[in-house]
Structure formats: C-alpha cells, structure tokens
Amino acid sequence: MAQSFNAAHWPVEIRLKSAEKILEVDFDNGVRFRYPAEYLRVESPSAEVQGHGPGQKTLVAGRAAVGILALEPVGNYAVRIKFDDLHDTGIYSWSYLYELGEKQAENWQAYLEAMKKQGLSREAPRR
Template sequence: MAATLPQDIKLHTKSRTLELIYSDQEQFELTAEYLRVHSPSAEVRGHGIGNGVLQTGKQLVGIKGLEPAGNYALKIIFDDGHDSGLYTWEYLYDLCQEQENYWNRYLKALADAGETRHGNMIAKG
C-alpha cells in the first residue's frame, strides 16, 4: 500500500494539471479534465453498475483546490463546482498507471455518444 502513496503532489493551476511524484523514476501529470471525467463520485459513476454518466464539455475545467480526506484519499475541488469525489490513493495511482487506456476509452465513449470535450463552459481565471 505504501507504494501507492505519492511522495509529493503539485497542483499546476496555469496548465490545469496535477503532478503526482512517487519516486525519481515514477512521476505523472494528470490533467484536470482527465481527473474530472474520471471522478469517483456517484454523480459521475452512478449509483450502480452501468449507471455512470458520461461527462462532456470538460476540456477547460480547472482545479481550485485539494483537501486531504483522512489518510486514505484526496478531495479535488474543480472550478465547475464539482467536489464530491474522493480519490483514494489506490485510485489515483491506477489513474496514473492506466492513463492512456482510460483516456482512449473516454474519447471513444464521447465519439460513440456524438458528444465532445468542448462545451459552453467558460474558463475561470
């Protein structure tokens, strides 16, 4: 379990990314959009298997803040008002490890639904 705990976390508001540093050899940068569309919240995942809600128009979403949730998770506060997902350390590490697969699956789901990453959302400074 200790292997999934980052040594450092850096929020880069200008580039809208979250950097997770696990070791000198293992560092990841996750976009706010990627984290937002993969939120572990019930609002995104749904309340049962197959009840997830495809997130659209989140390309310009940013991260307003981070809060620890006990010793087991990180609460990410997004500038679109979403703040209900608790990202466990294991889930964050999985998002890092599987970033390419999850992102490609998300892009395919958008295309299949005829939706886009763009939306009417206006970036907030």
C-alpha cells in the same frame, strides 16, 4: 469503479500546476503521474459520475477547459479535488489516483471513443 483505501503506493509529493491545469503526483516507488484536470474530472470517483453500481458510469462532456481550484486532504488516504465547474464530491484515494495514472492512456482513449459515439463534445456549450 470501486475504490480501495488500502494503497500499495503512497504519494510523497503532490503539485497542483493551476496554469497548466495539471496535477502531478510522485509516488513512493519513484513513479510520477501527470493528470490533466479534465481527465480527473471525467473520471471522478463520485457517485454523480460513477453511479451507484457497475455499468452506471455517466459520460461527462464539455469539460476541456476545467481547472482545479483546490485540493483538500481526506484523512491520510485520499484527496478531494475541487474543480472550477464546482464539482467537489469525488474523494480520490491514493490507490485510485495510482490506477488512474497507470491506465491513463487506455481510459482517455475509451473516453474519446465514447464521446464520439454519442456525438458529444469535450468543449463546453456556447451561451
């Protein structure tokens, strides 16, 4: 999924709720999105998840319990999210975060259906 760094809406407040594994973002138009860490992780804009071109997205399984360790500003256009599974290469532009919020129900349903179709689990494998 290509990212645009020309955001139509800018965050006015970002709150990491570590215990709930939720990132809340309030945008300048009054819209607030609540992003579960798992959703952000499986929709990471990194090449590891999205690939290098259309149709190359990788389905990320076993991340139901993933949390967010830290948020790191990237210029004035994005944030890097550091997850506790050590994934930290995705740069979430404001426009991408807004899009993820708008399409959260649709994206999440597609993810669950793809996981089921491939026989994968949201739960991490037991050791």
